[in-house]
Amino acid sequence: MPRASLGEFEQLVLLAVLRLRDGAFAPDVSLLLEREAGRGVSRGALYSSLSRLEEKGMLAVSVQAGDDTRGGYRKRRFEVTPAGVAALRNARDAWDRLAAGLDDVFREAG
Amino acid sequence: MPRASLGEFEQLVLLAVLRLRDGAFAPDVSLLLEREAGRGVSRGALYSSLSRLEEKGMLAVSVQAGDDTRGGYRKRRFEVTPAGVAALRNARDAWDRLAAGLDDVFREAG
DNA sequence: CCCGCGTGTCTGTAATGTAGACTTGTATAC
DNA sequence: GTATACAAGTCTACATTACAGACACGCGGG
Secondary structure, eight states, X not given: XXXXXXXXXXXXXXXXXXXXXXXXXXXXXXXXXXXXXXXOOXXXXXXXXXXXXXXXTSEEEEEEOSOSSSXXXXXXXXXXXXXXXXXXXXXXXXXHHHHTTOHHHHSTTO | OOOSSOOHHHHXXXXXXXXXXXXXXXXXXXXXXXXXXXXXXXXXXXXHHHHXXXXXXSEEEEEEOSOSSSSOOOEEEEEEOHHHHHHHHHHHHHHHHHHTTOHHXXXXXX
């Protein structure tokens, strides 16, 4: 049984999809993740997270017929569901509550 | 081989230890987690995370001879190392960078 | 003594994270 | 028009992380 809360990578993936606003494709997510999170993403990691997130009802997927510039292949377009947003919000809130009063610790310098 | 980045639960545990400032004991961490993250914590989950974090060099542990009020048992006192703080900071930064511009999405209401 | 409580350790298993090979359709180069 | 290179995905296999609950141990009280 999947967990209610999101794993670390799942959070980032969900966030990236959200950032891509209306309908993200997997490769874009990968690129964004690499750029903003400074973290290499393998196909396996990405697609399995995406699928799991879909199963959990946090991502809605719509398949697209191949009519793109080049590849022209069935592509999957992802969109975060309200449940996904809620889960993300929960994760962030838990972090914030726990991190309350720790600003000094995190402040630069290190 | 452990990973460089922290898992979701590991982050929360580290944060809780940090919050307890000078030397936290496992049960306190558990309590804090339950209170602030609204999440039940089983012994297994907690202690294995704590140990892993220690192996990764993100927590420093000092054993305490039994001289406490009641049980009088060897207790372990945890403290977050600079590496731990750095890892936490990285995690938070990745989140923030990815969440940039999504304030509207997270804002209440939903 | 035996019991319960507080603190930890251990075993086992499920979910999550990762790498990389394999597939399929299209396009570009010869 | 066959070989090559891409692009987007699927699949297999395995490592790490997350959990639950049983078991162990020391001490105080009855």
